Amino acid sequence: MGVVMNELQSLLEFEKDNRWLHLNMSKLRREHADEFVAIKNEKIIDCSKDINDLFKKLEKRKEKPNEIVIEFVSKENLRLLL
């Protein structure tokens, strides 16, 4: 039961941070152009131009990159045709 609750909470927090990311993308493009940002609890906890450098920073904070939102903020709003 505890494992399910942890999983559920982790997923709900991840989704909440994703919503925050999408609502704040214009601001992020101004302040973090061409950077990777790590988001937790609806705020940026660290950023870097290099993803491996960001992982190292997160490791120092004892954060797990695989559990939190990490997004590359491109300077230009490139529209990908998939």
Next chain:
Amino acid sequence: MIIPLGVGDIAGAKRAYLSFSLRCNRFRCSLNAKAIIDTGSPYYLILSYKEALRAQFPITKSTDTEIIPLGGGKIEAHRVNGAQMSFVEEKGAVVRLNPSTVYFSESTSKKEEREGEVYLMPNLLGVDFLELNNYKFVFHPTKDKAYLEKEE
């Protein structure tokens, strides 16, 4: 059963996405991720190169690869069998699936990595995901509303 989807600007356009967690016991990796619903993709789930890095997926040790045509180009992708996927439905229960195969993308070039292009590619949940689980996909972009529906 209704599974709510997020709607947001992903890869430069408004798209519907599902947040989920994925566990691959064979490769001892797991991650929380989001994937857009891409009805143009026949594959169950394709994860981007960024997610391979986040999950510490051992790309160098994986030899089971496939070339997948994508967006006018091609990507090399690592095939993973036996993964477990979970996400939350409307009433708060956790839904668990066992995808037959998921793929982790490989970076195609150092140039793309330097310029960040490879990191813009979203994760894709394709028609296999919808069909094998009998999901109907509803997307109303004007109202920023999207969901999956499964008839009981």
